[in-house]
Amino acid sequence: MMMMPIPIHASVDDAHTFLGVKKDYFTRDFKEYIQKERLNWWRFDEDPDYKGRPSFGWVFWSQLGKSSLSFSLAFFFLLLFLGEAQPLFSFTDNSADLIRHALQKLIEVFETELPDSLFQFWAPTKTSEGRTLLTTQFQPFALGPTFLPNFRNRLCSYRMGMCREYNNSFYADAECAQELLGLPGRVFLNKLPESTPHVKHYTLKEYPQRDLALRCEIGQSWGLPVFEDSSRTCVGVLEIVSLYDMYLHDKEFLGRVYDIFQEFGLRCFDGYEHCKMQYWDKNEALTVAFHELKMVYKSVCNIHNLPLALTWVSCRSCNDLLESKFQFTVRDYCDSDDKWRFYDLHHFARVSNVYLLKKGQVTGRILSFPNLLYCSDVKQFTIAESPLVPYARVCELGGWFTMCLQNSYTGDELYVLEFFLPKSDENDENILTKLRLILGTMEEYFKTFKLASGQGLGEALSVEVIDFQNGQKSHSIQMIPATRCIPTLELLQDGGVMLEQDQQDQPSMDVINSGMYVVSEAQNYNFPILDSLQNGKVTKQLSLNDTN
Numbered sequence: 001m002m003m004m005p006i007p008i009h010a011s012v013d014d015a016h017t018f019l020g021v022k023k024d025y026f027t028r029d030f031k032e033y034i035q036k037e038r039l040n041w042w043r044f045d046e047d048p049d050y051k052g053r054p055s056f057g058w059v060f061w062s063q064l065g066k067s068s069l070s071f072s073l074a075f076f077f078l079l080l081f082l083g084e085a086q087p088l089f090s091f092t093d094n095s096a097d098l099i100r101h102a103l104q105k106l107i108e109v110f111e112t113e114l115p116d117s118l119f120q121f122w123a124p125t126k127t128s129e130g131r132t133l134l135t136t137q138f139q140p141f142a143l144g145p146t147f148l149p150n151f152r153n154r155l156c157s158y159r160m161g162m163c164r165e166y167n168n169s170f171y172a173d174a175e176c177a178q179e180l181l182g183l184p185g186r187v188f189l190n191k192l193p194e195s196t197p198h199v200k201h202y203t204l205k206e207y208p209q210r211d212l213a214l215r216c217e218i219g220q221s222w223g224l225p226v227f228e229d230s231s232r233t234c235v236g237v238l239e240i241v242s243l244y245d246m247y248l249h250d251k252e253f254l255g256r257v258y259d260i261f262q263e264f265g266l267r268c269f270d271g272y273e274h275c276k277m278q279y280w281d282k283n284e285a286l287t288v289a290f291h292e293l294k295m296v297y298k299s300v301c302n303i304h305n306l307p308l309a310l311t312w313v314s315c316r317s318c319n320d321l322l323e324s325k326f327q328f329t330v331r332d333y334c335d336s337d338d339k340w341r342f343y344d345l346h347h348f349a350r351v352s353n354v355y356l357l358k359k360g361q362v363t364g365r366i367l368s369f370p371n372l373l374y375c376s377d378v379k380q381f382t383i384a385e386s387p388l389v390p391y392a393r394v395c396e397l398g399g400w401f402t403m404c405l406q407n408s409y410t411g412d413e414l415y416v417l418e419f420f421l422p423k424s425d426e427n428d429e430n431i432l433t434k435l436r437l438i439l440g441t442m443e444e445y446f447k448t449f450k451l452a453s454g455q456g457l458g459e460a461l462s463v464e465v466i467d468f469q470n471g472q473k474s475h476s477i478q479m480i481p482a483t484r485c486i487p488t489l490e491l492l493q494d495g496g497v498m499l500e501q502d503q504q505d506q507p508s509m510d511v512i513n514s515g516m517y518v519v520s521e522a523q524n525y526n527f528p529i530l531d532s533l534q535n536g537k538v539t540k541q542l543s544l545n546d547t548n
Helices: 012-019 028-036 066-081 094-109 149-165 182-190 210-215 251-262 284-304 339-352 364-368 389-394 428-445 509-514
Strands: 039-046 055-062 117-127 132-135 141-143 194-196 221-228 234-242 266-268 308-314 321-329 356-358 372-375 400-407 414-420 449-451 461-469 472-480 486-491 497-502
Touching: 012 028, 028 149, 039 094, 055 094, 094 117, 094 141, 094 221, 094 234, 094 251, 094 266, 117 149, 117 182, 132 182, 141 149, 149 210, 182 194, 182 221, 182 234, 194 389, 251 266, 284 308, 284 321, 284 400, 284 414, 284 428, 284 449, 308 339, 321 339, 339 389, 364 372, 364 400, 364 414, 372 428, 428 461, 428 472
Parallel strands: 372 461
Antiparallel strands: 039 055, 055 141, 117 132, 117 141, 117 234, 194 221, 221 234, 221 266, 308 321, 308 414, 321 356, 372 400, 400 414, 400 449, 461 472, 486 497
């Protein structure tokens, strides 16, 4: 159902009659807002709930046409000349109409999947100083179906608060520091999605509207870049906020959103097709490499109590991004009474599956560093350094380290491995010992992988340590001693040669007896047996127990 705006001279008390709802469906403040902004509206009628309460999806947009907009801009510049307006002008073009139609289709298609949510579009504008600023002024927004008045009022309050307090806050150009961009600015500049499971896991610098969002009890927040299909120009950012966690990270859901926007000549969540590996199902060597990684993850994470591991590979279409290929979470990491912790970890893993990382961010830095990169507290990274850091915060993770590997059967393909550690009070010396033990386990389990630097996992390795003290970040380079036995040659009296293992790098009996050093059980795992490559193919043999 589509209707004209509430007449400007009509009483706000009668606004519900124009909207076709009960008098108390919207608050008086929101009805005044609709009337003042001269908003057109479209309503989608959903079936009532079991109590007979009606539920509607809504899309609102400015009724200003290009002629009336020109008049508004002229009036605005008059105010600017008189010093009564900020140096901002806004514009509407076909993008606003296309976004409105896409939002209508979203509300219709996902009537049961997008409840209690707000969608608002941030469009780029230019200030009189030539700077780029994002605003919701003259841009469409939508409300997902809501049965409960309190939920609906919170979303409406957030929308009005954003327009009132933050419409002129989010710059998106090179002059703006990363910490001042806000979510819309970061998404627009990076042209990549960003999200948080709950806005409370953002800092105030990362999410300037944090206090407003918490007052309105906003939970999940997503920002998706929107592109003009033919030119691939970013025309703005679609912000989605919800009162609770929705499955927006599901690839199937995002794929359907992508298809809807494409119907209107737009692309939303460009990463859906951005980093497809064309040979995913055809490259046998790659399949076997991932199978080996999966088994090593299972062993290393369970033996050393690592809650989460992620794998990233280079994007073949642009060579500037990393895409997540698969993840591993340890179900036994969480106590039986803490089922939500495992849910949070699983959510983290699922979200990473639809993320793309820039190589200049902290995870991608390992591509230019020879050995390991370690951080004492992954939660301290900024959103610019690690876009997934809100998920690390909600999972209350501790340390983190990453490495870059190559596989003997996939050639130049690089695999960036991320491992997350539980919270710990261990000092640097104990952490280095733990890393050494983890690397020792990896060396025994990996059959076809080595560090991209060419070194073996059992050799003495350098590690860049990132530490945080009193809010300050420091860097240092430390060494992890070799974990493998180094054989030495001893000349015998009869002219023969005897191999003697150098024990200086072996773990002490105290360490072994304390349980810190775990003798692996590689014999209990069936690894792929790889024959030589012939005609570009590789043969694999997998245990039936490992095909799940």
